[in-house]
Amino acid sequence: xxxxxxxxxxxxxxxxxxxQPGTPTIQExxxxxxxxxxxxxxxxxxxxxxxxxxNAITYVAHFDSLSDNLDAGLLAYKxxxxxxxxIKVHSVSEADSGFHARFDAVEREYRYFLHRKKDPFVRKxxxxxxxxxxxxxxxxxxxxxxxxxxxxxxxxxxxxxxxSVCTVTKAVWESYSPSHVRxxxxxxxxxxxxxxxxxxxxxxRNMVRAAVGTLIDVGRGKQDAQWIDKLLQGGTRSDAGESVxxxxxxxxxxxx
Numbered sequence: 001x002x003x004x005x006x007x008x009x010x011x012x013x014x015x016x017x018x019x020q021p022g023t024p025t026i027q028e029x030x031x032x033x034x035x036x037x038x039x040x041x042x043x044x045x046x047x048x049x050x051x052x053x054x055n056a057i058t059y060v061a062h063f064d065s066l067s068d069n070l071d072a073g074l075l076a077y078k079x080x081x082x083x084x085x086x087i088k089v090h091s092v093s094e095a096d097s098g099f100h101a102r103f104d105a106v107e108r109e110y111r112y113f114l115h116r117k118k119d120p121f122v123r124k125x126x127x128x129x130x131x132x133x134x135x136x137x138x139x140x141x142x143x144x145x146x147x148x149x150x151x152x153x154x155x156x157x158x159x160x161x162x163x164s165v166c167t168v169t170k171a172v173w174e175s176y177s178p179s180h181v182r183x184x185x186x187x188x189x190x191x192x193x194x195x196x197x198x199x200x201x202x203x204x205r206n207m208v209r210a211a212v213g214t215l216i217d218v219g220r221g222k223q224d225a226q227w228i229d230k231l232l233q234g235g236t237r238s239d240a241g242e243s244v245x246x247x248x249x250x251x252x253x254x255x256x
Contacts (some may be wrong), residue, residue: 001068004095005030005044005061010086012124012247017050017059026050026087030061033082037075040066047101047254048108049205053246055125058253062101107169107255110208112196113248117188121180126193127248133219135173135194141218142171144228145198145211153235154214156206166207170199173215197252206243214241 007030015023019031027044034042046061072092079089113126116133145168152164176195180186196212214231217223223241231240 001066001070002062002064002095002097002099003070003072004091004093004099004101005063006090007056007059007061008088008090009056009059011050011053011055013084013086015052016054017046017048026056026059027061029083029087030079031063033079034063036082037078038065038067038070045101047105048203048251050251051206051209051246051249054249054251055247056251059251060101060105060254060256062095062099104256105202105254107199107201107253108203108251109170109197109199109253110203111198111250111252112208112212112244113250114194114196114244115192116194117192119186119188119192121186122178122193125248125250126178127245129216131216131220133194133216134221135175135191135219137221137225138173138215138219141215141225141228142173142196142198144225144232145171149232151204151207151211151232153231153237153240154207154210155204155237156210157237159205161204164204166200166202166204168198168200170197171211172197208249209243209246210237210240213244216244217241 009026015025017026019025019028027046031042031044042063044061044063047059050056076089076092114129115122115126116129148167150165155164173194173196175191176193178193181188198208218225
C-alpha cells in the first residue's frame with residue numbers, strides 16, 4: 001500500500017533531504033523512524049532534493065508498506081514522538097498506487113529571505129546582506145527568469161539531470177515585516193527585510209541560491225538586468241553570481 005506524508009522541517013542541522021553516508025539527512029531520519037514503527041524496511045521518496053540547511057514549510061513524500069490497514073493518524077502521532085524536534089509530520093494518508101511525490105508535482109514554490117541591517121532575531125532563517133541594493137533593478141532582472149529557459153547557468157556543477165530546462169511562473173522581490181518588528185516593536189525601516197519568491201515546474205540543484213546571488217549582483221550595480229538574458233542564452237555556472245547561503249531558503253509549497 002502506498003502512503004503520502006506531508007511534513008515540515010528545519011534544515012539547519014541536516015545535510016539536506018537525500019541520504020548521504022556519515023551525515024544526518026531528513027530522508028534518513030524519516031526512513032529509520034518509519035522502519036522502526038512498522039517493523040519493516042521502508043524507503044521514502046521525496047518531492048525533490050533540498051540542499052544542506054535548506055528548510056521546508058510544506059514537503060511531500062511517499063512510501064510503500066506491506067500493511068494495507070495502517071492507522072494513518074496514529075502513525076503520524078507516533079512519528080512526531082520519535083522524530084527529532086526539527087521535523088514535524090502533519091499527516092500520513094493513503095495514496096493511489098501510482099502516486100509519485102516527485103514526478104507528479106507540477107509546481108514548486110521557494111522563498112529566500114534576507115535582511116539588510118544586522119538583526120539578531122532573524123539570523124537563523126535570513127541572510128544578512130549589508131550591501132546597498134536597488135530592488136527595482138533586481139525585479140527587472142528577476143522578470144527575465146520568467147518563462148521556459150535552459151537554467152544550466154544556475155545548476156550545480158556535476159548534476160546529473162537529463163535536462164536543465166525549467167518553466168518559471170513567478171520571480172519577484174518584495175519587502176516584508178517579520179513578527180518581532182510587527183508585534184514587539186523592534187526598530188526597523190521599510191526595505192530592511194526582503195523576500196524573493198520563485199515558482200517553477202521544477203528546479204535544478206542549487207538553482208534558487210545561484211539565481212538569488214546573481215540577482216544580488218544586479219542590485220549592487222555590478223551587472224545590469226540584461227546580464228540575465230546573456231546567462232540564459234548560453235552562460236555556464238561560472239559566469240553567473242555566487243550562491244547565497246542555504247539557511248535562508250524555504251520550500252514553501254508543492255502543487256499536484
